[in-house]
Amino acid sequence: MNGIAFVWQFLEVVLAIALAPLFTGWIAQCRAWMQNRSAPPLLQPYRMLRKLFHKEAVLAEHASPLLRAAPYALFGAMVLAAAIIPSFVTDLPFARAADAIALIGLFATARVCQALAAMDIGSAFGTMGARREMMIGFLAEPAILMVFFNAFLLFGTTALTGVVDNYASHPSVVDPSVIFAAIGFVMVLLAENARIPIDNPATHLELTMIHEAMVLEYSGRHLALIEWAASLKLFNYACIGIALFLPWGIAIHGAGLGHVLFALAALIVKLAVCGAALALIESLSAKLRLFRAPEFLAMAFLIAVLGLLVHLLMGANTSA
């Protein structure tokens, strides 16, 4: 471990924090184009954050410290996740702190913090949102675990940096199971990040909202932190997807400055393409009724399991 690794680590985290709202803005812009609306400016999320930070924070009279602490904890968890996921370099000292399974646990921590904070006021919407969010959580976790299982069978590691490194050393590994895993992963990504078809980030329709119902009682800087954490979460998921399924160009251990700059450019291109693809999926699908969500996520799970079985039945390329 050398000093430069810590520099990369720091840059990687700062880049994730800085780029996350841009990614969200880019998706919103693509969606608007695809739906024939006039698009909001690309920097709209930053303006939103600035506005919220400068506004006064209004808290309910009987709010407990939990409500005030949760946005910070949420943001901290997402920053930690960003430090673990290799977005453009794999030489990350903190990435050794967690493999993909621990990452699931980290996201679960964030989810539970947010759900508990949503129940703190005791409003009807808050508890409803918390219950729905936890439901989506327990449906999504088996599916994403199967995706990571598949990665383990292919690359012999569940550490995301290890996956990227191993991929770089045997780029010929192209397994049909990866396609299944990718489809399952995208479905989980949509559900976990409150996107259509599970939740709609753009509306406050009482009967269907999940994420928005949980943050109803927040305002000012707390809401800003939550919104920022939410865009970081989407960014993190996109980077997990990139590390697992599109790892080309990520600078592996010991790469030079030129390679890292190239990896950075590749990351921006990949994120732009992924964002457009997400916007396309969201534009093409309709929001599901809440009780169709289990079917959607069961489908994601089954597709991921199918990938696993395809891999095991073919019995090839197992480096585990």
Add this chain to the structure above:
Amino acid sequence: MSPFFWVHSAISSVSAQELGAAMLIVSGWLLLAIAGMLKPHSIRYVARILFPLGAAASLALFCVAGEFLLAGRTPQTMTLALGLPDMPFHLRLDALSAFFLMVLGVAGTGISTFAAGYFRSGEGTAPGLLGLHYHVFMASMAVVMLADDAYLFMVAWEVMALSSYFLVTSQHRIPEIRRAGFLYLLMAHVGAMCILLSFGLMQGGSWQLSFDAMRGASLAPLRATSAFALALAGFGAKAGVVPAHVWLPEAHPAAPSPVSAMMSGLMLKTAIYGLLRVTFDLLHVRFWQWGIAALLLGLFSGIFGAIFAAVQTDMKRLLAYSSIENIGLIVTAVGLAILFAASHLPLYAALALAAALIHVLNHSLFKSILFLTTGSVLHATKQRSLGKLGGLIRYMPWVALFALIGTLAIAGLPPLNGFVSEWLLLQAFLFTPQLPHAFVNMLVPLGAAMLALTVALAAYVMVKFYGIVFLGQPREPSLVQAHRSNWLERIGLAWLAAGCIAIGVEPQLALHAVGSVTAMLVGQTVASSPSAWRIAPIAPQQASYSGWVFLLVIVCVVAITFLAVRLLVHGRVRRAPPWDCGYRWQDARMQDTAEGFGQPIRQIFGSFFWMQVHLPSPSDETPRYRVHIEDRIWRVLYRPISAAMQRMADAVSFLQGGRLAVYLLFSFLTLLVLLVFTL
């Protein structure tokens, strides 16, 4: 029993230092039990003097057993001049029993300290009697783990069952509690019978009941399998593995909270100890099919417990179902360990076993916290039903803080301890495709998905528990007067919570402690950690986890964000009525109830329940909404069995005429028949 004997033997045999110290602690507990009877009605004497002494003894046990484990001592044995004439009691302290004694010590310290502040006079049994049962219970659990022959094991096992029965029924004037106690006693004895039969099979024809003889016996495969099946059934009944779980949700709510904590946190673990002792130590062979059986039972118990916990409305019943879930996880890990060990993959077996053992330790900590906090809540509010609680974080901040730690830990969230064992178990599942059995290696990985579902459901359950009890608005006006817990209760909770955090951020400690156990049972130890701040059980490049980084990075980011927001923007806060989409008339009745929070589970997993829903029609003058949920197991298994028993009893009831002479005649005839039979 003479404590002087043990003192003497402890001093005389230097080679058995730790074992002697452990027996000294056991005798100390027995002395405390008897001392309670001197002033049985004085709550100050029993609770403020004897219980803290008991806690000190537990702490000593924790130190002794921990020292034994970390120093990697060789097994120590001792023979007591007690018992039947030619059957003296054998004692043995090895890594396995030391680990479970350590669990008993660490959780017992917290629970006894809490109990010192918890028990009040005028609640059921006199305090002195309660202290008697309590300390005998502690002592019997320790002896179960030290016993080295089937005879002493069964004696201690029965003492444990009986003393806990008396503790459960301490408020025996309430009929439901008596019924719950009877059900518990019944299940305990069905289990004990299976265990006894299992020991009978394992002695291998020599009728030597010492464990040493059983280790040496070589059994035919069928005989060994029967012994394992009986052990699994017997210990499973004690641990609460589905379908023998029915007593747990009845007995845990009936008992006083420290006793619930003791039973759920510790007594269930003695069954896990027994299962491990029989499977990995006493039986000389293991077949992979046993592993599959335990794995399936464990996975099913896990999912079953989690789903049922999600729909409970009584906080202690919810926790009891959650115990079933956690026992399910432990049995799953044990099953996986058997599967790997029988397939000659000892390293992975050690990994699964480490997951099982660390989860045993973890569960004893966080489940104790949660049961104890329900006790504080019960005393403060007189309410056990989730539908009548809420908002207690504002009235009981300390209890709410400790309960939050317990909640996050049991939900399996990093950087707390529950996550460590679940992570290790999932790591063990990753290697199941290497099993040498066709199809098994493809289907077992799906168990990991089921495990993930169970863990995520547990998070759902715990959000429900914490959110409904401590968050939101008080659902009853009287809750505003809820009083705070006393300082002894807080110390007990703080000790347990500190354990949860310590194992979470420094899991190397726990891994190191289980290392000698896995070395003893499967002959392998998971790889030592690559550096002081992270664990990597198999290989560092494969997967590693560091609680320190989790904790420190999150704390640093939170601190930096907080300061940055304060310095760059502002820190103004205005208090106002809740927003709730601008609705002003919102009140406590509009929050989710416990039933409401469980509704998605009822909808998704409807086939698990036997459910009766009564919905009012739109024209009802007095609308009532009612939902009744029952275990299907009661209907498919227990009701038919009890009906059959009833029929059999009815069929032979003509024998019961009530005349002594006739009964004597029956005895005489039986004797005659037996005589003829033997001749």
